[in-house]
Amino acid sequence: MSGEATQPRSCFVKDNIDVVVVGAGASGVAAASKLYCNGFHKLTILEAQKHVGGRISTIQVPGGIEAEEGATWVHGTLENPIVGLAEKSNVKLRKWNYSERVKKSLWLIEGNGKVSEQQRKLLVDAYLKHIHLVREFETGTGDGSKSAVSNFAEWLQQKWEENLFCNCCCDEDTKMVKSALRIFYQKECCDAGLDPLTDCPVESISDYCDMCGGDAVPMSGYARILDPLLKDFPSNVLKLGCVVNEVEYEGNAISNEATPVYVTYSCEKEEVKTIKADHVIITVPLGCLKANGGVRFKPELSEKKQNAIERTGFGTINKIILRYDTPFWPAETKMILLLWKSEMALVQPDWAKGVLQCEVREHNGIQWLETWLTGEDAKAVEYLSTEMVGKTYTEIFRKFTCDGNISLPNFVHVSKWHSNPFFRGSYSYTSRANNKNDIDRHILAEPISKPYADDAEMPKVLFAGEATIPEYFGSVQGALYSGEREADRILKFYESINS
Numbered sequence: 001m002s003g004e005a006t007q008p009r010s011c012f013v014k015d016n017i018d019v020v021v022v023g024a025g026a027s028g029v030a031a032a033s034k035l036y037c038n039g040f041h042k043l044t045i046l047e048a049q050k051h052v053g054g055r056i057s058t059i060q061v062p063g064g065i066e067a068e069e070g071a072t073w074v075h076g077t078l079e080n081p082i083v084g085l086a087e088k089s090n091v092k093l094r095k096w097n098y099s100e101r102v103k104k105s106l107w108l109i110e111g112n113g114k115v116s117e118q119q120r121k122l123l124v125d126a127y128l129k130h131i132h133l134v135r136e137f138e139t140g141t142g143d144g145s146k147s148a149v150s151n152f153a154e155w156l157q158q159k160w161e162e163n164l165f166c167n168c169c170c171d172e173d174t175k176m177v178k179s180a181l182r183i184f185y186q187k188e189c190c191d192a193g194l195d196p197l198t199d200c201p202v203e204s205i206s207d208y209c210d211m212c213g214g215d216a217v218p219m220s221g222y223a224r225i226l227d228p229l230l231k232d233f234p235s236n237v238l239k240l241g242c243v244v245n246e247v248e249y250e251g252n253a254i255s256n257e258a259t260p261v262y263v264t265y266s267c268e269k270e271e272v273k274t275i276k277a278d279h280v281i282i283t284v285p286l287g288c289l290k291a292n293g294g295v296r297f298k299p300e301l302s303e304k305k306q307n308a309i310e311r312t313g314f315g316t317i318n319k320i321i322l323r324y325d326t327p328f329w330p331a332e333t334k335m336i337l338l339l340w341k342s343e344m345a346l347v348q349p350d351w352a353k354g355v356l357q358c359e360v361r362e363h364n365g366i367q368w369l370e371t372w373l374t375g376e377d378a379k380a381v382e383y384l385s386t387e388m389v390g391k392t393y394t395e396i397f398r399k400f401t402c403d404g405n406i407s408l409p410n411f412v413h414v415s416k417w418h419s420n421p422f423f424r425g426s427y428s429y430t431s432r433a434n435n436k437n438d439i440d441r442h443i444l445a446e447p448i449s450k451p452y453a454d455d456a457e458m459p460k461v462l463f464a465g466e467a468t469i470p471e472y473f474g475s476v477q478g479a480l481y482s483g484e485r486e487a488d489r490i491l492k493f494y495e496s497i498n499s
């Protein structure tokens with residue numbers, strides 16, 4: 001991944017071509033970098049927030065810790081463009097071995113504290129088996145039996161029943177493994193990007209192309225991986241705090257003359273402005289395209305595009321980050337897993353039943369917790385104060401450890417991906433309404449083109465972003481690739497008319 005010029009450009013005066021990129025997440029920055037490096041210098045990026053990165057968002061935790069409220073892992077370290085960017089930005093990557101972490105997990109039962117060593121072994125085995133089953137299915141190396149199940153939730157249920165209970169020697173064991181299923185389920189919700197998993201067709205789990213090399217995590221801010229791309233263009237290209245309201249793209253095509261696109265936007269404390277562009281690349285999240293009140297298109301997007309937008313799923317996953325002065329878990333713990341008892345339905349507040357798995361993260365000897373909430377629980381927690389969230393988590397931990405002395409956390413952060421109007425969710429998923437073979441994602445990526453001279457079609461409004469890429473949706477590399485793809489589309493157009 002780099003914006004390096006692919007080849008010397010021809011006679012077309014690129015410095016006269018106006019390109020506007022809407023959004024400065026990974027896809028917008030990748031598109032801008034590639035265009036600028038290829039001579040398109042009349043470039044403007046309009047970003048609604050006051051910082052770049054979009055869903056890559058590093059927050060500061062007291063103690064010099066950087067934690068991620070958005071993208072956390074580098075999925076696959078071989079051939080992944082993020083690895084090269086991390087190297088250039090001096091961000092070290094640390095291997096993330098999920099199975100090893102499960103082996104170093106602390107399992108707590110509501111009201112009873114730690115499980116016995118024998119029970120822990122049973123639960124760890126069940127978790128590892130679960131991971132293995134899903135992995136086999138994703139990579140197509142398993143028995144391939146999708147059988148008659150119609151969605152991912154049913155598939156999990158079936159596989160669990162077939163595989164997870166064979167080591168259970170008594171009812172007590174069975175009950176314990178059953179109470180862990182919610183943990184396994186939530187992990188898959190986080191990976192797939194939705195809750196409930198009943199809206200996820202089972203085939204879509206293997207649609208996503210896993211990159212090889214295993215996962216890794218950046219040891220310092222993920223957001224820094226965009227720095228090398230940001231250096232490719234001058235800082236005045238980027239306009240932060242500028243919200244695009246409307247994109248008007250109609251107009252009569254005149255041979256050999258570009259029909260402009262008008263982009264209306266408002267920056268803080270400034271009047272509404274409209275700029276004229278030859279090409280506009282839209283990279284706003286799918287959630288914003290779905291929502292009324294996001295970017296308005298004039299005329300409206302085609303019915304085909306609107307249907308694809310509607311059908312493609314966009315779920316909510318939130319991260320809750322907590323730091324305690326005195327960790328209440330043994331130092332070697334990598335994960336804390338909570339086994340709720342059956343009366344969990346009575347837990348108040350309702351979202352708290354989603355507190356199931358906490359990752360113990362560590363940097364320079366300081367540990368903190370990262371936990372996830374999904375679906376409605378994730379949405380509910382966004383409207384609460386951080387004090388309330390920290391207090392609820394702590395009460396849960398006190399109840400599970402049987403230690404009423406655990407003090408409140410000194411830091412709590414709750415991500416708000418759903419209520420933030422510039423995201424309206426976390427990442428896209430393939431829903432049961434989507435067409436097979438990801439046709440909808442191809443439709444999402446289709447540009448709005450206008451006739452140009454000699455039968456040429458000029459791409460006027462282009463679409464990038466993680467949701468538009470069938471192989472790597474929901475990931476940072478997918479966003480980067482999609483931005484490059486749209487920059488290439490513009491480059492190829494000028495190449496074709498100049499040849």
Ligand SMILES: Cc1cc2nc3c(=O)[nH]c(=O)nc-3n(C[C@H](O)[C@H](O)[C@H](O)COP(=O)(O)OP(=O)(O)OC[C@H]3O[C@@H](n4cnc5c(N)ncnc54)[C@H](O)[C@@H]3O)c2cc1C
Nearest residue numbers: 023025026027048054055071072073244465466475476479
């Ligand atoms: C909680 C969470 C965890 C994740 N974990 C991982 C992970 O571990 N690994 C991984 O690879 N990926 C992960 N992802 C997904 C990854 O972060 C995204 O796929 C990727 O960052 C999306 O980049 P993008 O450029 O497509 O969109 P974005 O980053 O969303 O960029 C779009 C930009 O458009 C801006 N915008 C919106 N509306 C307007 C407007 N009207 N005018 C101007 N600007 C506007 C937004 O502010 C935003 O900056 C995670 C995402 C979330 C939310």
